[in-house]
Every structure is written in structure tokens, then in C-alpha cells.
Amino acid sequence: MINSIIKYGLFIILMVLLQLLLFNNIQFSGYVNPYVYIMILLLLPAEIPAWLLLIVSFLTGFTIDMFSGSPGMHSSATLLAGFSRPYVLRLISPRDGYDSGSGLSMATYGFRWFVIYTVIIVFIHHFALFYLEVFRLSGFFRTLLRVILSSAFSVAFIVLAEFYRKGRK
Amino acid sequence: MKNLLNFLVRYNSLIVFLILEALALYMLTAGNSYHNSRLQKGVIGLTKNLEEKIYNTRSYLSLREINERLALENSALKNSMEKLGHKENNLFLTVSDTLLGQNYQYSTAEIINNSVNKQKNFLTLNKGRRHGLDTDMAVAGTRGVAGLIVSCSENYSIAISVLNLDFKLSSRIRSNGYFGSLSWDGRNYRYAVLNEIPQHVSISVGDTVETTGYSAVFPEGMMIGTISEFEKSGSDFYMIRVELITDFKNIKYVTVIDNLKKSERIGLENQYQ
Numbered sequence: 001m002i003n004s005i006i007k008y009g010l011f012i013i014l015m016v017l018l019q020l021l022l023f024n025n026i027q028f029s030g031y032v033n034p035y036v037y038i039m040i041l042l043l044l045p046a047e048i049p050a051w052l053l054l055i056v057s058f059l060t061g062f063t064i065d066m067f068s069g070s071p072g073m074h075s076s077a078t079l080l081a082g083f084s085r086p087y088v089l090r091l092i093s094p095r096d097g098y099d100s101g102s103g104l105s106m107a108t109y110g111f112r113w114f115v116i117y118t119v120i121i122v123f124i125h126h127f128a129l130f131y132l133e134v135f136r137l138s139g140f141f142r143t144l145l146r147v148i149l150s151s152a153f154s155v156a157f158i159v160l161a162e163f164y165r166k167g168r169k
Numbered sequence: 170m171k172n173l174l175n176f177l178v179r180y181n182s183l184i185v186f187l188i189l190e191a192l193a194l195y196m197l198t199a200g201n202s203y204h205n206s207r208l209q210k211g212v213i214g215l216t217k218n219l220e221e222k223i224y225n226t227r228s229y230l231s232l233r234e235i236n237e238r239l240a241l242e243n244s245a246l247k248n249s250m251e252k253l254g255h256k257e258n259n260l261f262l263t264v265s266d267t268l269l270g271q272n273y274q275y276s277t278a279e280i281i282n283n284s285v286n287k288q289k290n291f292l293t294l295n296k297g298r299r300h301g302l303d304t305d306m307a308v309a310g311t312r313g314v315a316g317l318i319v320s321c322s323e324n325y326s327i328a329i330s331v332l333n334l335d336f337k338l339s340s341r342i343r344s345n346g347y348f349g350s351l352s353w354d355g356r357n358y359r360y361a362v363l364n365e366i367p368q369h370v371s372i373s374v375g376d377t378v379e380t381t382g383y384s385a386v387f388p389e390g391m392m393i394g395t396i397s398e399f400e401k402s403g404s405d406f407y408m409i410r411v412e413l414i415t416d417f418k419n420i421k422y423v424t425v426i427d428n429l430k431k432s433e434r435i436g437l438e439n440q441y442q
Contacts, residue, residue: 021223027286027418030358050182058189065196067216069282069291069327072197076190083186132197134288139355 008044012060015040020067031146034153035074037064038125039161041082042118043105046098050086057082070133077129081121088120106159107166114162118155126151217281217293217325224281228421235421242311273388274427276301278308278326285358285417290330292316294423297324305386307426313392313414314338314380315423332358332417339384340393343377345370351378351393351411358417360397363409368401378411385431 019037026034040060044053061078065071089098094109106114130147177184278300282293296302298321308316308328316328317336329336332353340363341348349365363378376396382389397412428434 027284030286030356033286051185054182054185054189058193061193067220069216069293071199072193072195076193076197079186079190079193083182083190086182134355142356 011043012040016060016063019064024068031149032153033150034157035126035129035150036154036157038078038081038122038154039158041078041085042121042158043103045103046089047100053082053085054079073129073132077125077132080128081125084124085121088117092116105165106162115159118158122151122154122158126154221281221295231421238311272428272430274429276425278423278425280421280423283417283420285332288334288355290332292328292330294326294328297321297326299323302326302425307387309391309424309426310415310420311422313394314387315415315420317386318425330417331361331413331415338393339381340378341381342366342372343379348381359412361394361411361413363411364406366407366409368405368407372396372399372407372409374398385428385434388426
């Protein structure tokens with residue numbers, strides 16, 4: 001129990017630093033802004049209580065917000081992703097359900113399952129985030145394009161990172 | 170009572186979600202708008218310190234380019250000084266009261282945080298109220314307009330960048346003097362849009378766009394950019410795309426310009442509005 005708290009704590013700090021120091025500086029034609037810190041939510045264990053998941057999401061988003069000077073933006077988007085995670089998990093649950101005790105990983109549930117799961121959550125998060133950022137509906141499709149391109153980039157990174165994790169085991 | 174408890178237990182995640190989301194949305198609307206960016210002041214002091222450290226290490230990488238640009242600017246300044254000197258020789262009297270004629274005061278600052286990829290971009294400067302900066306001062310890059318200070322703490326300032334949907338600037342075309350309003354459309358960080366130039370005016374690609382001085386913030390005649398393309402839209406006005414002279418991706422040192430007579434002028438103008 002203590003062990004896994006430390007493990008996830010270190011992972012959260014690592015992802016936040018990675019986001020702030022590396023991915024916040026990727027500016028590719030103004031359309032691609034990957035936000036990979038959402039991986040924190042993806043990997044938390046399946047049996048985590050919903051309220052704890054929400055608090056972790058909020059605090060993660062809040063930290064990112066503080067350092068990017070955009071109060072509330074990442075908090076609300078990450079919170080929405082955290083709120084929808086249990087429903088997404090139920091929607092795409094494998095035939096024999098989720099094992100308790102092990103985290104959600106590609107190694108356990110397979111490549112296909114992991115990609116679908118990542119795409120849905122990342123898209124929800126990026127969709128909320130980019131529309132909250134522009135805060136208007138004019139230019140709807142341009143924002144949608146930004147959402148899709150950035151999501152593709154984030155998903156690619158998360159899947160690659162997950163492959164790396166899988167390879168180490 | 171039992172029903173209420175049951176309800177709370179059953180929907181606990183929804184309730185936590187709604188409370189936190191409301192809090193986040195409140196922060197979003199209260200903290201992000203251009204007018205309320207001063208709310209961030211408290212946080213700025215905390216996080217900008219770290220940011221400055223990161224920035225300091227990073228700035229070593231571009232020292233060479235900055236040196237070149239400073240040398241260029243130096244030579245330009247020397248040239249203009251030379252011109253001034255000659256002029257003075259032809260005058261009969263020298264003005265000893267320099268404050269009387271001084272309209273603008275310039276000081277330099279360094280940009281320690283900047284972005285071009287958002288819809289509402291801000292610049293963070295490494296000087297604040299302690300160094301004499303204040304809100305509503307103009308910020309200029311080495312070659313032209315860059316932004317406007319909207320919030321100051323003791324040691325840092327936040328300036329709204331030209332690349333911000335909320336930024337509007339009164340500007341005119343140098344060749345014919347017609348003025349309009351310049352703003353950014355959120356697409357390309359190199360281009361802004363100039364509106365309200367009537368279609369009977371003849372303009373051409375490459376014309377210089379400069380500030381008007383109507384706003385009491387920017388000095389008159391400061392370079393903004395050049396016209397890169399224009400088209401006649403359905404209305405009476407041109408759609409003009411202006412290529413900005415300031416490249417926000419490599420801007421580093423800026424000049425902060427304070428209009429010393431601003432409050433006097435605005436006070437007078439307000440009497441009739």
C-alpha cells in the first residue's frame with residue numbers, strides 16, 4: 001500500500017516535470033500542443049475510489065495551471081477526464097473484468113484495449129482544455145483540428161512510454 | 170434523513186466532481202481574463218522564481234545571437250546620436266530643462282516567460298513595481314511594438330502580448346496616414362489583422378504600419394509591421410494582413426516605455442467623455 005503510494009507519487013512528479021519543462025515548450029505550427037501529463041490518470045489502479053481519483057486529477061491540473069499561468073483551465077479539463085474515467089472503463093471493460101491490485105497497463109490488458117482507452121480519455125481531456133482556452137465557439141473547426149492533432153501527438157507519446165514500461169518488466 | 174444519506178453516499182463522486190469543477194471554472198473565469206490577470210499576482214511571486222531559474226540556464230544558448238542584435242542596435246543608436254549632435258550645432262540655444270520636454274521615459278527589461286501558441290498570450294518581464302514599472306506602460310521589442318503591461322508585482326510584470334485576442338492597437342499606414350485598429354486573429358504568430366481602413370484609400374503590399382499615439386500609451390510612429398496582403402471584403406473596409414516586425418519567437422530584451430504626461434492627458438480627455 002505505502003509502496004504503491006510512493007511509486008505513484010514519484011510517477012506523478014515525473015510526469016508534471018516532463019510536461020512543464022519539455023512538452024509545454026513544443027510549439028509546432030500552433031496546432032500541436034501535447035499535454036501528456038494526463039497519463040497520470042490513465043495508469044492509476046482500477047479500484048481507486050472515485051472521489052480520490054477526482055482529487056488527484058484536480059490537484060494535478062491545479063499544479064500544471066499554477067506553472068502555466070492559466071488558473072482553472074487544466075484543473076477543469078483534467079477533472080472532467082478523471083470524472084469520466086470510471087464510465088470509460090465500464091464501457092470498454094475486458095471480458096473477465098479488471099484485476100484488483102494491479103495497475104491498468106498495456107501488459108495486462110493488451111495493446112488494442114490500451115490504445116482505445118488512451119484515445120478516449122485523452123480526447124475528452126484535450127477537447128475540454130482547448131475549448132476552455134479559446135472560450136468561444138467561433139472558429140469551432142479550427143479548434144477541433146487543434147484538439148485532434150494534439151490528441152494524436154499525446155496518444156503517440158503515451159503509447160510509446162507504455163511500451164517502454166512494458167519492455168522493462 | 171436516511172434517504173438523504175443514501176443519496177449522498179450513492180452520488181459521492183458526482184458531488185465531489187461538481188464541487189471541484191465549479192471551483193475550477195470559477196478560477197478560470199475569475200483568473201484568466203485580461204482585466205483580471207492581476208488576480209494572479211500572488212501566485213506570480215511563487216512560481217516565477219523557479220521559471221526565472223530555468224530561463225537563466227536556457228538563455229546561455231542564445232547569447233551569440235543576442236550579442237549580434239545588441240551590436241546592431243548600438244550602431245543604430247550611435248548613428249542617431251551623431252545626427253542629433255550635428256543638429257545641435259546649428260541651434261542657437263540649448264535646452265537646459267530636460268524634464269520640460271521629455272515625454273517618454275524608456276527602460277529595459279528581459280522577458281522571462283513567453284508563449285506564441287495560445288490564443289491569449291502573455292509576456293512575463295523580470296522587472297516590476299520596484300524598478301518603476303506600472304500598468305498601462307508600453308512594451309516594445311528591439312524593432313517594434315510587443316505589448317502592454319497589465320499587471321505588476323514587486324519584482325515582475327505581466328504584459329499582454331500583441332498575440333492576444335484581447336489586444337487592440339490604434340495604428341495607421343505611414344504612407345497615407347489613414348488609421349485603423351490592429352488585432353490578432355489567433356492563427357499565425359507572424360501576422361496580425363488591420364481593420365477599418367476604408368476601401369477608397371490606395372495601399373500596397375510592403376507599406377509600413379505604425380502606431381498613432383492616439384492611445385497615450387505608445388509613442389507616435391513606432392513601427393508595427395508591413396502589409397503582407399490585403400483584399401476587399403464585402404464591407405466598406407479592407408481586410409489587411411500585417412506581417413509583424415517583432416518576431417515573438419525570439420524576443421528577449423524589451424524596452425518599457427512610460428508616457429510621463431499620460432495621466433494629465435487622460436484626465437483632460439475624461440472630462441468630455
